[in-house]
Each structure stands twice: as C-alpha cells, then as structure tokens.
Amino acid sequence: MFTKASEKTLLKLSVFGALFFAILGIVWGTLISSYLIIFDGLYSFVSVMLSLLSLLVAQYISKSDSRRFPFGKEMLEPVVIIVKYAAILILCILSVWLAIDAMLSGGREINVGHALIFAVVNTVGCAVVYFLLNKNKAKSGFIQAEANQWRMDTLLSAAVLVGFFFAVLLSFTPYQSVIPYVDPLMVLLVAGYFLKVPIIEMSKAFREVLEMSPDQPIQTRFKEVIASIEDRYNIQESIVRIAKVGNKLFIEIDFIVDEHSKNVTISEQDEIREEIIQHTKDVGYKKWLTVSFTNEKKWAEKRLV
Incomplete structure (x- = not known):
C-alpha cells in the first residue's frame, strides 16, 4: 500500500x-x-x-x-x-x-x-x-x-x-x-x-x-455508477460536479427527485454514498464526496439566491 x-x-x-x-x-x-x-x-x-x-x-x-x-x-x-x-x-x-x-x-x-x-x-x-x-x-x-x-x-x-x-x-x-x-x-x-x-x-x-473538471475517464467512471443508482431509484435527473485538486477529488452529486422517484431513506442515502466510493476505488485518488437529494432543481444548480 x-x-x-x-x-x-x-x-x-x-x-x-x-x-x-x-x-x-x-x-x-x-x-x-x-x-x-x-x-x-x-x-x-x-x-x-x-x-x-x-x-x-x-x-x-x-x-x-x-x-x-x-x-x-x-x-x-x-x-x-x-x-x-x-x-x-x-x-x-x-x-x-x-x-x-x-x-x-x-x-x-x-x-x-x-x-x-x-x-x-x-x-x-x-x-x-x-x-x-x-x-x-x-x-x-x-x-x-x-x-x-x-x-x-x-x-x-x-x-x-x-x-x-x-x-x-x-x-x-x-x-x-x-x-x-x-x-x-x-x-x-x-x-x-x-x-x-x-x-x-x-x-x-x-x-x-482553477478547480476545473478532471480528465474525461474519471468523469465517465462516476457517471456510470450514478446512472445505475438513478435507474434503481427511478431518479430522472442528477447534477454531478467533479474537480481534481492535487491528490484529491471533490465530488458533488445532487439527485433531483420527483413524485415518481422511490422514497430514499437516510440509511439508503448512506448506502448510496458507500456504493459510489466502493465502485470508484479504481480511480485512485482520495475522495471528498457530497451527495444530496432535492425536489427543487434550483438547489442542485446552485443558483445565487
């Protein structure tokens, strides 16, 4: 190691x-x-x-x-x-x-x-x-x-x-x-x-x-994992932001849920976080992960209010 x-x-x-x-x-x-x-x-x-x-x-x-x-x-x-x-x-x-x-x-x-x-x-x-x-x-x-x-x-x-x-x-x-x-x-x-x-x-x-996006393969790997989560919980949309700084990846994922989405409990939210980390171990960087769920897209878009 x-x-x-x-x-x-x-x-x-x-x-x-x-x-x-x-x-x-x-x-x-x-x-x-x-x-x-x-x-x-x-x-x-x-x-x-x-x-x-x-x-x-x-x-x-x-x-x-x-x-x-x-x-x-x-x-x-x-x-x-x-x-x-x-x-x-x-x-x-x-x-x-x-x-x-x-x-x-x-x-x-x-x-x-x-x-x-x-x-x-x-x-x-x-x-x-x-x-x-x-x-x-x-x-x-x-x-x-x-x-x-x-x-x-x-x-x-x-x-x-x-x-x-x-x-x-x-x-x-x-x-x-x-x-x-x-x-x-x-x-x-x-x-x-x-x-x-x-x-x-x-x-x-x-x-x-400047905290710009990392190389495309890294973004693709996370999007693949997130897509499977969206399918399982019937989530139609999410916004993903990834920035590489030194040896650390900052990952922010906002799942936008609606009336058709499966209800996600607090325990299931933690399971989703763990799943994302476990399925992206091959990426090879330390990860700072933030996952949130919202009904309002404006919070996911981080518009100034």
Whole structure:
C-alpha cells in the first residue's frame, strides 16, 4: 500500500539523486568547458531545490489543520508544481539564449572523450531514478512531477550521450572543425525541445488551481455508477460536479427527485454514498464526496439566491 512515508522516501531519493548529479554536472562541465554538461548540472541543481520544496510541502499537507483548512491543503500541490515548472521553463529559455550566443561566437572547444564518459554515467543514473519514481507516479501528484522531471533529465542525458558520441566520431574524420559547434547545438536542441514540457505541465496544474473538471475517464467512471443508482431509484435527473485538486477529488452529486422517484431513506442515502466510493476505488485518488437529494432543481444548480 502506498503511504505518505513511501511518498517521502521517494521524494528524498529524488532530492539526493538530483544533488549528486548537480554537483557532478557542474564540476565536470566546468572542467571541460561544456555548456551542455553545465546545463545538465544546473537542471539537476534546480531539481534539488524544487524537490526539497515538494518534500516540505508534502509534509505540511500531511498535517491535519481542519480549523484553518476545512477542505484540506491539497491546493498547495498544484501551486508548487507551477513553481517547479516555471523555474525549469526559465532555465530552458536561458540555455537556448546561451547556446545561440555560443554558436554565433564560433562554438565551444571541449574534451569530447571526458564528456562522453560523463554522459554514460549520467544517463544510466538518471534512468534508474526515473524508473523507481515512475512506478509510483499515479499515487501522488508530487511523485508524478518528480518522475516527469527525471524523465526530462534522462532524455537530456541521453541526448548528451548521442551528441558527444557523434563528436568523438567526427574527431576521426576531416570534419573536426565542426566539433566546437556540437555542444551548443545540442543545448539548443535539447533545451528547445523541453520548453514544451513545463508549459504543458503548468497548464495542467493551473486547471487544478482553477478547480476545473478532471480528465474525461474519471468523469465517465462516476457517471456510470450514478446512472445505475438513478435507474434503481427511478431518479430522472442528477447534477454531478467533479474537480481534481492535487491528490484529491471533490465530488458533488445532487439527485433531483420527483413524485415518481422511490422514497430514499437516510440509511439508503448512506448506502448510496458507500456504493459510489466502493465502485470508484479504481480511480485512485482520495475522495471528498457530497451527495444530496432535492425536489427543487434550483438547489442542485446552485443558483445565487
């Protein structure tokens, strides 16, 4: 069973893993004058800071404070995710600018042999951490963000590996003059490609901050369960509202009953609530469920009065 302790353990793994690769990348990249490796190290360093932030916020969310946060603290999760990807977006934009400047200045002379060794070590290490996080990404928004972050870092490291392997091959050909352009060109391609990832993930997090509807499969699953309840109690209409915030689903269901509907006792209402929870266990999020019954549609529509 996935617990808060498991989440914290994985976040700590992400923090210490990112710290190791940050120091390795920055030092190694500086020694051989590689913008690409420095970018890789800086990306890992930013990951350290952001992973620490995720860990602290995850610990804060786990502490109950119903007086100040009557609906929970899950809203902090998408806010932190927005901050994380905003920082990554800024780093990518800055790296693109530096790569263009380097190419216009004649490229960068680097030791491609040492760069290739770094690329191999970094790619394998990042892939291992990503694999461990990716197995549990569906259980936590924080873990999912960390997994996405490590996926980007693994692909970045793989791109570094390919680029420097290509540079090593060039060193045995008459085209050695192209080698100084390999490093900034790879930075430009990798950072430019990754620009879309933070933009996409930030848009998802903004949807949660705005309490918009979750993905269609989640809505469909609840509507299927509700439809069977309507049939059993001869309820002609209901209004369903679902919002995903962090690792929690807020579900509000208003059944509109009329003279043809079966009379629903208080005990049966509780049974309906239990049925909805039991039949949507596969959805995989914590659920804040509110179910009400009314004869007046205006109360279900939540019109201002």
